[in-house]
Amino acid sequence: MNYHFNWKVIVEDWDKLMWGLLLGLEIAFGAIIIGLVIGLVLAFASHARQFWIRAAVKVYVTFLRNQPPLLLLFFAYFVLPRMGIRIDRVESVVLALGLYAGAQLTEVFRASLANIPKGIREAGLAIGLTPVRTNTLVVLPVMFRNAIPALGNSFISLFKDTSLAAGIAVAELTWQARKISTDTFAVLESWIAACVIYVVACMIIAQLLLALERKLKIP
Amino acid sequence: MIEDFSNTLVTATPFLLGSLWFTITISAMSIVIGTAIGLLLGLASAYGGWVTRFLVRIYVDIVRGIPGLVKIFTVFYLVNALLSEVAGFTLSAMACGVVALSIHASAQVSEMARGAIQALSKGQTEAGKAIGLRFWQVQFYVIYPQAIRQILPTWVTSSTEIVKGTTLLSLISVPEFFITIRELAAREFLYIQFYGFAMIVYFLLNFSIELLGAHLERRYSRY
Numbered sequence: 365m366n367y368h369f370n371w372k373v374i375v376e377d378w379d380k381l382m383w384g385l386l387l388g389l390e391i392a393f394g395a396i397i398i399g400l401v402i403g404l405v406l407a408f409a410s411h412a413r414q415f416w417i418r419a420a421v422k423v424y425v426t427f428l429r430n431q432p433p434l435l436l437l438f439f440a441y442f443v444l445p446r447m448g449i450r451i452d453r454v455e456s457v458v459l460a461l462g463l464y465a466g467a468q469l470t471e472v473f474r475a476s477l478a479n480i481p482k483g484i485r486e487a488g489l490a491i492g493l494t495p496v497r498t499n500t501l502v503v504l505p506v507m508f509r510n511a512i513p514a515l516g517n518s519f520i521s522l523f524k525d526t527s528l529a530a531g532i533a534v535a536e537l538t539w540q541a542r543k544i545s546t547d548t549f550a551v552l553e554s555w556i557a558a559c560v561i562y563v564v565a566c567m568i569i570a571q572l573l574l575a576l577e578r579k580l581k582i583p
Numbered sequence: 584m585i586e587d588f589s590n591t592l593v594t595a596t597p598f599l600l601g602s603l604w605f606t607i608t609i610s611a612m613s614i615v616i617g618t619a620i621g622l623l624l625g626l627a628s629a630y631g632g633w634v635t636r637f638l639v640r641i642y643v644d645i646v647r648g649i650p651g652l653v654k655i656f657t658v659f660y661l662v663n664a665l666l667s668e669v670a671g672f673t674l675s676a677m678a679c680g681v682v683a684l685s686i687h688a689s690a691q692v693s694e695m696a697r698g699a700i701q702a703l704s705k706g707q708t709e710a711g712k713a714i715g716l717r718f719w720q721v722q723f724y725v726i727y728p729q730a731i732r733q734i735l736p737t738w739v740t741s742s743t744e745i746v747k748g749t750t751l752l753s754l755i756s757v758p759e760f761f762i763t764i765r766e767l768a769a770r771e772f773l774y775i776q777f778y779g780f781a782m783i784v785y786f787l788l789n790f791s792i793e794l795l796g797a798h799l800e801r802r803y804s805r806y
Contacts, residue, residue, distance in 0.1 A: 430789035432747035442774045524650035531754055538653055555657040563648035
C-alpha cells in the first residue's frame with residue numbers, strides 16, 4: 365500500500381479529541397435530563413382520565429419518534445431563533461436530542477408503569493398515603509428500577525447521536541476528527557481514531573450502567 | 584410568506600419528488616442488503632462454532648458502538664482509500680451511503696435474528712426432528728415462522744431508523760430529500776416553512792412503514 369500512516373497527528377491532537385468526547389457526554393447528559401422530565405410527566409399523563417390529554421401525549425410521541433434527529437437539530441438551530449427564541453449551538457443540540465429522547469422515554473416509562481403489579485399501588489393507598497405520595501414514594505422507585513436497562517440503552521444511543529452536532533459545527537468528537545482529517549490530510553488515521561474512541565467509550569458506559577443496575581437491584 | 588412558500592413549493596416540486604425518490608431508494612436498498620447480511624450473521628452466530636460466534640460478536644459490537652454519522656464518514660474515506668489502492672476506482676457518495684447504512688442495519692438484524700432463534704425452546708427443533716424433518720425443513724417449517732413473528736416489530740423500528748439515517752447522507756452531499764430541503768430553506772429564506780414541511784414528509788414516510796409493520800404483524804400472528 366502506498367498510504368503512509370502518520371499516527372503522530374493523532375497523538376498531537378489527542379486532547380482535542382478528548383475534549384470533543386467530553387462535550388458529547390455533556391450534551392448527552394443534558395439531553396437525557398430533559399428526556400427524563402418529559403418522559404416521566406408524559407408517562408403519567410398517558411394514564412390520565414381525560415381523553416384529550418391521552419390523545420395529546422400520543423400525538424407528541426408518535427410525531428417525534430418518527431422524526432430524523434438531524435432534522436430536529438436543524439429545526440432547533442435554524443428555526444427557533446427566527447421565532448424569537450435565542451439559542452446557541454450546543455443548547456439547540458441538547459434541546460433537539462432532549463425532545464427526541466422524551467418521546468422514546470415516554471414509551472419506556474409507560475411500559476414499566478404498566479408492568480407494576482396493582483398490589484403495590486393498593487398497598488400504598490391502604491397504609492394511608494395520598495394518591496400523589498403513593499405515586500412518588502411507592503410507584504416511582506419501583507418503576508425506575510424496571511426502566512434502568514432501557515434508560516441505559518437510550519443514554520448510549522443519545523451519546524452516539526451527539527455526533528450529529530458536527531452537522532452544525534459543534535466541536536465534539538466527530539467534528540474534531542473531521543477537522544483533523546481536513547487540516548492534516550491524515551484522513552484514515554483520524555476516522556479510525558474516532559471509531560476506536562466511540563467504541564471504547566460505549567463499552568465503558570455500558571459496563572458502568574451494568575454496575576449501576578446490579579447495585580440498585582432489589583435482592 | 585405563505586404565498587412565497589407555496590410558489591417555491593410548486594416550482595421545486597420536481598426536485599423535491601426526485602430527491603424524495605432518492606431517499607426511498609437508498610433506504611430500501613440499505614434495508615434489503617442489511618437484512619440479508621444480518622440474517623446470515625444471525626444464523627451463523629446461532630448455529631456456528633465458537634470461532635464464528637466470536638467473530639460475529641466482535642463485528643456486531645464494533646458496528647453498534649460507532650455512531651451512524653461516523654460510520655458514513657469512515658466508509659466514505661476509508662473504503663474509498665482502500666478501493667483506490669487495490670482496485671483503482673472509488674465509490675460514489677451514494678454508494679458509500681448505502682454501504683454504511685447496510686452495515687448499520689446488518690448489525691441490528693443479526694442481533695434480532697440470533698435472539699429470536701435462541702429464544703425458541705429446544706423442544707421445537709426436537710419435535711421437528713421427531714416427526715422426521717431434515718435440518719432445513721425444521722428451519723423453514725418450524726423455526727422461521729416463529730422467529731419472524733418475534734423479529735417483526737423490532738425490524739420495523741430499525742427500518743424507520745434507516746430512513747431517519749438517510750438524512751445523515753446530506754453531510755456527504757448525497758442529493759437526498761433533506762439536502763434539497765436545506766438548500767431550498769437557505770436560498771428562499773423560508774426556514775420555518777421548509778423544515779416544517781420536511782417534518783411532515785418524514786413523519787408520513789416513517790408512520791406508513793409503522794402501519795405496514797402493524798399490518799404484517801396481524802397477518803403473521805394468525806396461525
